[in-house]
Amino acid sequence: xxxxxxxxxxxxxxxxxxxxxxxxxxxxxxxxxxxxxxxxxxxxxxxxxxxxxxxxxxxxxxxxxxxxxxxxxxxxxxxxxxxxxxxxxxxxxxx
Amino acid sequence: xxxxxxxxxxxxxxxxxxxxxxxxxxxxxxxxxxxxxxxxxxxxxxxxxxxxxxxxxxxxxxxxxxxxxxxxxxxxxxxxxxxxxxxxxxxxxxxxxxxxxxxxxxxxxxxxxxxxxxxxxxxxxxxxxxxxxxxxxxxxxxxxxxxxxxxxxxxxxxxxxxxxxxxxxxxxxxxxxxxxxxxxxxxxxxxxxxxxxxxxxxxxxxxxxxxxxxxxxxxxxxxxxxxxxxxxxxxxxxxxxxxxxxxxxxxxxxxxxxxxxxxxxxxxxxxxxxxxxxxxxxxxxxxxxxxxxxxxxxxxxxxxxxxxxxxxxx
Ligand SMILES: [Fe+2]
Ligand SMILES: [Fe+2]
Numbered sequence: 001x002x003x004x005x006x007x008x009x010x011x012x013x014x015x016x017x018x019x020x021x022x023x024x025x026x027x028x029x030x031x032x033x034x035x036x037x038x039x040x041x042x043x044x045x046x047x048x049x050x051x052x053x054x055x056x057x058x059x060x061x062x063x064x065x066x067x068x069x070x071x072x073x074x075x076x077x078x079x080x081x082x083x084x085x086x087x088x089x090x091x092x093x094x095x
Numbered sequence: 096x097x098x099x100x101x102x103x104x105x106x107x108x109x110x111x112x113x114x115x116x117x118x119x120x121x122x123x124x125x126x127x128x129x130x131x132x133x134x135x136x137x138x139x140x141x142x143x144x145x146x147x148x149x150x151x152x153x154x155x156x157x158x159x160x161x162x163x164x165x166x167x168x169x170x171x172x173x174x175x176x177x178x179x180x181x182x183x184x185x186x187x188x189x190x191x192x193x194x195x196x197x198x199x200x201x202x203x204x205x206x207x208x209x210x211x212x213x214x215x216x217x218x219x220x221x222x223x224x225x226x227x228x229x230x231x232x233x234x235x236x237x238x239x240x241x242x243x244x245x246x247x248x249x250x251x252x253x254x255x256x257x258x259x260x261x262x263x264x265x266x267x268x269x270x271x272x273x274x275x276x277x278x279x280x281x282x283x284x285x286x287x288x289x290x291x292x293x294x295x296x297x298x299x300x301x302x303x304x305x306x307x308x309x310x311x312x313x314x315x316x317x318x319x320x321x322x323x324x325x326x327x328x329x330x331x332x333x334x335x336x337x338x339x340x341x342x343x344x345x346x347x348x349x350x351x352x353x354x355x356x357x358x359x360x361x362x363x364x365x366x367x368x369x370x371x372x373x374x375x376x377x378x379x380x381x382x383x384x385x386x387x388x389x390x391x392x393x394x395x396x397x398x399x400x401x402x403x404x405x406x407x408x409x
Contacts, residue, residue, distance in 0.1 A: 003189045003192055003193065003384060003388075003391070004391055004392075004395065005187075005188045005189045005192075006391070006394070006395065006398075008182065025175075025179040025180075025245070026179045026182065027179070028188060030391075030398035030399075031394075031398035031402070034394060034398070041168075041172075042172050043172075045165075045168065045169065045172060062118070064118065065116070065118065065119040065120065
């Protein structure tokens with residue numbers, strides 16, 4: 001006996017207007033409409049959200065932990081991308 | 096990198112207090128232990144709805160009924176957060192549900208006790224959810240990110256469960272002599288099972304070494320149990336109720352309440368399936384699965400039809 005749970009959807013919830021959607025968890029549903037309803041019941045029973053996104057889990061590509069070091073290291077040696085890298089004479093304002 | 100090296104890196108990461116995330120390399124046994132724990136926890140939330148569901152239609156007021164419904168819906172939510180966390184470890188939800196309804200999986204022993212009176216609903220919220228909060232707050236500090244985040248979410252919701260239960264029992268305890276007796280009777284029956292639900296004592300806990308080293312658990316069963324006892328005894332006193340333990344005493348030196356001997360034979364009987372309601376609980380889950388089948392089937396066919404319509408139109 002194996003029950004068909006439907007597709008797996010990842011759920012992203014925006015807690016209030018103006019801020020980014022944040023990953024909340026996942027739900028199973030046969031289609032997007034039911035996934036949204038189910039996500040509402042599972043993740044926003046106390047008005048934790050103003051907007052929900054659901055994305056088929058198999059459509060998400062992600063970096064892997066093993067490659068993370070080499071993947072992100074181009075950013076390691078570019079301190080000049082930060083404002084603190086620059087020396088500004090004392091007393092000069094608004095920089 | 097060989098396994099020993101990987102394991103060392105893994106352990107270092109855990110020792111430094113970092114969380115482990117889905118899809119990272121983990122020792123096989125870490126994965127297995129977590130799937131076991133998280134799925135048992137999920138099943139407990141789901142089966143836990145049954146004893147309380149027994150009283151929805153007989154709640155004594157609309158307020159109590161609305162509260163009980165909301166509480167039980169939360170438990171369904173908890174079950175789903177947890178299945179979702181278990182799935183990040185590469186196990187299928189359908190497989191876990193199969194394990195539950197075929198009787199292969201375990202769930203918390205406490206839900207195999209019956210809810211005989213309305214006061215039991217108060218005792219569950221106060222004691223069972225109270226014990227769960229102490230345990231889950233500890234688990235929220237655990238090493239596996241998805242499990243720990245589910246725990247944080249759950250703990251936020253548990254506080255309402257705990258308070259509504261205490262309020263219910265407290266009100267009964269201040270009522271007529273019959274109501275007070277009913278409250279006391281519920282405490283008498285639920286106290287020891289709540290103490291036991293926090294797991295075997297440290298001396299007999301077979302999984303605890305590894306789970307502590309990997310920070311799946313960050314405190315032992317006995318430590319968590321003691322915290323629950325220390326919190327709960329004064330709450331009983333405030334309600335004018337008596338904890339059913341003649342050996343209970345406060346140790347001035349340690350600042351802890353000390354309880355009498357725990358009857359572990361009963362605990363193991365219930366775990367092995369000989370509790371008062373094991374069969375009933377299992378049957379209820381099987382029926383739910385069976386009766387929901389046509390709904391899942393219909394939803395699936397509908398989704399397929401809608402998708403076909405869309406491709407035609409495009
Ligand atoms: Fe819960
Ligand atoms: Fe709860």
